[in-house]
Amino acid sequence: MEQAEQAAKSAAAVMAPRAKTPACPPEELSLLGAMNLVLAVINAKEGHRGRTHEHIDRAREIAARLGEDRNDFDTEFGPTNVEIHTVSTAVELGDAGLALEVAKEVDPSGLSPERQSRFLLDVARAHAQRRHVGEATAALLPAEALARLGVQPKYASRGQ
Structure with missing residues (x-):
């Protein structure tokens, strides 16, 4: 984590x-x-709430400046991905309420199956933190289907 953080900090600087x-x-x-x-994800994993929110806010400002979801260098960066990371980092920090509130406003359908699947897994984790078993399961089922979509082309390219 330290090496990833140092690389991201250096690049951002x-x-x-x-x-x-x-x-x-x-x-x-x-x-x-x-x-x-x-950097937001790293800080969330380390439990640094304030730094996590600072990086999310910076990313949100940049996304607003771009004004659209883009996929430059396979980053899938834009307003939608920032909100998906807001959900993810909120779950990591144990703030299921914030994660579920933000998730209601997110439409990840324009992003890759992998990104959509990760989002649904985070929604399921937030529901699990709240002990909403039915809602967690309901998020896991489409996440699994999307994850399969993301894997199939890789197998097909290997001739399997």
């Missing part, structure tokens, strides 16, 4: 000054936003 300029390309903004999401 290099990109941040360029991102302040109006002419900053959207691809660079996407990378900077993605680095902030990585």
Whole structure:
């Protein structure tokens, strides 16, 4: 985790000054936003609530500046992915209420099956934290189906 955090911090530090300029390309903004999401996840896993929210807020500002979901360098960065990470980090920090509140407003259908599946797993985890067994199960079933979609092309490319 320390190495991932150091790499993300270093990348963000290099990109941040360029991102302040109006002419900053959207691809660079996407990378900077993605680095902030990585840092948010790391801080959530370490239990640093304040730092987690700082990175989510920075990513949200960058996503608002982009104004759309993009997939530069396979980051899937944009407003939707920021909110998905808001759900994920809230669950990691034990804030199921926030996670479920934010999740209600998220439509992940424009993102990859992998990202949609991860989102549903986080929704299921939030419901489990609240002991909502039925709702957790209801989120797991489509997550499993989406996860299979994300894996099938990999097997097909190997000739299996």
